[in-house]
Amino acid sequence: LSTFHWPNTLLSYADFQLYEAARFSSITEQCSPRQSTTVAAQWLRIAYHDMATHNKNDGTGGLDASIQFELERSQNVGVGMAQSLADFATLLVTTPFFGTADLIALGTVFGVASCGGPIIPYRAGRIDATKAGPATVPEPQQDFASHLQSFIRQGFDQTEMISLVACGHTLGGVRQADFPTIVDADTAMADFDTTQTFDNTIVSQYLQNTTDDVLVVGPNKTTRSDLRIFSSDGILLSPTKFNETCANLIERLINTVPQGVTLSEPISEPFNYLVNDPLFSYLNGQFSMTTTLRVLNLNSNSQRVATMFWLDRQGSSCPPAGCSIRASSNQTNLLNSFGHLIPSVTSSQRFFFNATINAATTISRFWFEINENDGSEPVIVDNDGSGYVIAQDDVFVDVQRSEIVTLFQPTGSPVFLTFKKIVLAVRGDPGSIDASMTIWDPLFNSSSPPFLPVITSTNFQLDETNTPQGGFTFLAANVSFTASSVDIVVSGVGSRAALTLENFLVPTNLPTVTIIGS
């Protein structure tokens, strides 16, 4: 198992979306059927069509969600396209650093695995396009030479093209409504092979001349593109190497991105020792700091104690061994349906810590110890030796003063309005502080693609309900209930240059308050 090195917002977010977030992976769980095909087939096809804009010669195009702007083209016909984009949009999980293109890639990884295919390593960090790319998706009526040219432009040679088409056409099929000249009027959907699963049947049935793939044996010769491709070379993908070859090629497909986009390191299993960004609150001279530690593959042991240690900033309040607090609770079985497919993970557990810290001497770094209390050496989890360093405590979102506010207007037809009030704690004098926030809300304003996030800015105001205390000034600003991530910039904190809290993920579990209007 690989160890998580904190802080890394992108990797921890990607790990969460891959292995813990339940809603996304559950849509395709067990290769779930939809519209006479499978969700996985729809998600793999959209990934290919999105990537197919790539031009390796000038580095443009690739998996960048430009498909959002390309749906009226006949080459992107099919209900699966808009449906897949709606799947991704309604999850409301995109952030400035993890957009729709990252979700399309994630959908491919989930879909292929859910249908019994290989587990494809995942990289995050794609950048969403803001406009359409070129119309370069291959179509069945085109000749072999133009298909080969397309794949070469996308970065795949002839052998890889043959394999990649087989890897794609192991799922799903051709819809009569989309291709009435290819599929008989009495068939809604002509499956490429006789299994819904991700397997080599597409290849073995082709080799045995038993295939029903309409792009091989369909009535219209012009549109037998799979036949032209599969028969173009003797080296059709070997059925025994199907999974391995497809894993490599589909991984390359989803990692084909425009030049200049840098993807994260590949993730192929959940991180061990994953630490959540600590959250702070100030009250009466003390910080309350909460964080969590996820540990994998622990045996069951009721004697186990997990402890968080920390050092203060001034070396006066904590002993050299650190102040400490035991985990307040723990939770097991954290993984989603995709996480359960990862063979190296046998169990998952998260420990919750809630430390009370003297706000004057404060905290400089923290780490953990897991003691089995069975005579074995305790395991120290200290971020590869550096500890988890708290860079500054002059500005933070105060998570106990922030809240989810529901305004309820009971008269006439009752109206509810729910939003989040973000309270910022700033060490400094109310007169000099200036704070603003850019808010990223994945909630789209449209009922059809493109589903684009709403990005707004706001200034913080002095918070009248949280008066200054212990050298801290509290400022407040509201964000929509669905806002996923905010960037906060604060100036006027003593003599410091402007401080930024970037990509702060808006907590989902803030205290709630209902205000009843008249």
Ligand code: HEM
């Ligand atoms: C020359 C290249 C290709 C051609 C001409 C082609 C053509 C087609 C056509 C005509 C359909 C039917 C779509 C519909 O009925 O709406 C289809 C479906 C599909 N294609 Fe391809 N394809 C090609 C390459 C690929 C590749 C490289 C992949 C992925 C690796 C892929 C994945 C799929 C999948 C998964 C489906 C099924 C979709 C569903 O059931 O909803 N295709 N393809």
